[in-house]
Amino acid sequence: MKYLFVICFLFQIYSTSANAQSYKYHTVKKGETVFSISQTYSIDEEDIYKYNPDAKEGIGINEKLVIPIDASTSQPEAGSSVSFKEHTVKKKETLYSLSKEYDVSVDEIKRYNKQLYSKELQMGETIRIPQGAARSNSMIAENTPKPAPVSKPKESQITKTREHIVLPKETKYGIARKYGMTLKELEAINPRVEELQPGMMIRVGTDVLEDEPVIITDDRFRFYEVKPQETLFSLTRRFGVSIDSLKQLNPALKDGLKFGMVLKVPENPDGKNTDDEDYTGSGELANTKMDLSNSINNRSTKEIVLMLPYHLNKIEEDSIETYRNSIMNERVVRISLDFYSGVLMAIDKAKSMGISTNLKVYDTRQSASDVANVINANDFSNVDAVIGPLLQTPTEAAAARLESKNIPVINPLSNRSMRGYQNLFQSVPTEEFMKNAMLEFISRNSAGKNVIIVADGKAFKIKSELSSILPSARVVTPTDNYVSDAALAGTLTAGKNLVILESDNINVVSSTTSALNRLAREHDITLLTTNKTNAFENDIISNNHLGNLKFHYPSVDKEYDNTATEKFNERYVERFNIEPNRYALRGYDLTLDILLRLASAEDLYDSFERYPGFTEYYESKFHYMPNPEGGFTNDAIYLLKLNKDLTISEANDL
The missing domain is CATH 3.10.350.10 (LysM domain)
Known part of the structure; x- marks a missing residue:
């Protein structure tokens, strides 16, 4: 998904409007003349002299010329022959x-x-x-040179300067960004300049891109000055972009983020500023819990389709008992039945609120072709939402066939990134969302603390990301899948220590947590991970050790609370003669959320506009955000902490 986003976002960067005016620097090469340069860019010589008056006296090798580029010459106008x-x-x-x-x-x-x-x-x-x-026409995208590396942003005082002639539509923010300066640094060396005018000469720093990229005047982007304590991750959340996209827009970020830096960022939909409280993509309302049971106004019967793999084809007329025994060996079928029981409980709950539901259930048999046959053989024209199928391929098959009807297809359990169908909803946050949420938490809480990264060879990607945002962190690499006390002791300090453990190897996790537990007798240690792999759940990993280390990790579900779900448990046992498991609770939470959204808005899409906050039930919460390539993903994630008494609570800032 990240790379698709980067591609989509770069397409937006280079797709300019028909009337946009752009500029670039041209470095004069040996043998070039003003005439030959004008021919290269298909402009008049006078256009070069207009922005480079000294060129009338002659040009020299390596001299930089400002070249105006009219984007309309490389992209047909909207009205021409169309x-x-x-x-x-x-x-x-x-x-x-x-x-x-x-x-x-x-x-x-x-x-x-x-x-x-x-x-x-x-x-x-x-x-x-x-x-x-x-x-x-993608000519501009193909011809636009890639930004060359920028030197590291300077300290608070600029000692060496050069002259810069202000171009039309240039701003202080844009010029500061071009020369890797902060706005305060630019104003400090130009104390008498209040407003910029084209042709004005100002002083700037000497660091500039060797081959300045095309400067596009485009109202889909603006300049933003970095505020104190902001991190790359908080900026990606604020502006709805990935770290890779932000770095593509701002090459100087390769040397790190610093307070006062001027960044080019995307303007938000409808011209809304990200500082506005009502901006639905981020801000306070996105972090506000919504109770949709108080907003029910659409009393029409909800048409819901449930598509799950039951393998009913295995049932013969006289073999019900055989089927009952066989499903105990089929995990996917057991999960489907548990989830279905939760769906039935949610429909009963919605009925008590005055919401009527017509539920149709189809067997997908874990097959995309069976999904296609179900949709082709049945009338889906009045369906409000499809819940399921469980697996990625059948879900994408359902979404593809129902996209033209704009019928929402909600995948209930998969955390894999899926193809961008406009009607596809992923109710489980992807691993990328989980990782980024934890990275932001770590970035926000690492200031003033000693950070140690323990990562094995398989975790090289996340180790690289962590090292990028935490350049002063110390790294411990396991030897033969083992981490010793001595290897860790040399990295710890007398203050607060954050140890980030990234591994799916049981031996690495076991040796690291055991060693840290012993070292925690004399050191303040907090253990964190961006991915709580199955290795952390293994029986040889001591929960007491994890509790002593105040273990922090991201999770889709919060800890099952028997007290909070006591009445639900009683109703469930009365109906099914068994205690509900996590899949039954997931079926309940997801289905009730969909029914309440449909009952409080015109349709599922409209509910996101009306209610920008998140909803929360027994174990899960939901806040759907649009994917750049299509569809929606739930980005509501829990950051949890294991306490010394082995209870689990939501993590606060350290």
Whole structure:
């Protein structure tokens, strides 16, 4: 998903509007003249003289010239040889369904309705549909040079300076970013300059990109000054981008983030500032718990389809008992039945709130072809939501076939990144979300503490990420899958020590936690991980050791609380003669959330607009965010802490 995001985001970076004006620096090579340079860029000589008046006296080798680039010369205008049809968006229509209806690509629709690059299609919105051969031109993206490395941002005082001629539409933020300076540093060496004017000469630092990338005037981006205590991870959450995308926009970040640095960041949908409290993508409301039971206003019967692998084909007329015995050996079937029991409990709960449900259940047999057969053989036109299938491939098959109808397909249990269908909802946060949430927690809490990273060879990727955001951290590498007391003791200090353990090897986890438990008698140690692998759950790993080390980890579900679920447990045992397990509770939480969203809004999509906060039930919470490549993912994650008394609580900042 990260790499797809990077690709999509870079496409937005380089797709400029038809009237955008761009500039770049050209370094004069041996034998070049103003005329030959003008021919290279398909501009007049006067255009070069306009921005480089000294060039009239001659140009020299390695001299830098400002070259104006009119983006309209490399991308056809919206009105040229292309006709349009206006279309008013109807309920449940998507870009995909419109592209099929009008036989154009999604990219073509976005090209002539540029607001769709940064926000979702809205019901009632009027958009232009291109008719005829309208194909995008990617010339700018192909010809745009990649940013060269930038030297490390300077300290608070600039000692060496050079002259800079202000170009049209340049700002202090843009110039500071170009030369790797903070805004205060730029203003300090230009104390008399209050407002910039084109052609004005100002002083700047001497560090500049060797080959300055094209400077695109584009209202989808703005400049942002880094505030104290902000981290790369808090910025990615604030602006809804990945770390890789932020670094692509700001090459100087390769040397680290610092207070006062000026960054280029994406503008938010509808021009909303990320500092606004009502911005649904982030901010306070995204962290507000919503109780949808108080907002029920849609009393229509909810049409729900449940698609799970039951393998009912294995049941013969006289072999019910045989099937009952065989499912004990089929984990996926057992999970499906437990989940189904939770769904039934949620429907009963919704009924007590006045929400009626018509549930249809289909057997997918863990097969994409069976999913296709079910959808082809049944009427899905009035379905409000499909829950399931369990596995990735059947889920994608269901979403692909129901996307044109805009019917939501909610995967209940998989944490794998899936293809970007517009109607696909992943209710379990992906491992990438889990990792990034923990990385942000670590980044936020590492200041003033001694950080040690223990990672084996398989964890080289996360070790690299940790070392990138924590450059002063010490690294301990296991020897023959073993970590000794001595190896760890040499890295600990008298203050607070954060040890980040990344491994799925039982021996590495066991030796590290045992050694740290002994060293914790004389040191303040907190143990953390970005991925609580199965190795941490092994019987040879002492929970007492993990409790003594205040073990912190990310989780999809919070700890099962018998007290909080006492009444639910009683009702469940009365109905099924067995205690509910985590899959039954997951079925209950997910289904009740879907029914309450449908009952408190026009449809599932509308509920996200009306209620930007998160919902929470017995074990799970839900906050769906749009994926750049399509669909939605739940990003609501628990950061948990194992206490000395072996109780589990939500982690607060250290």
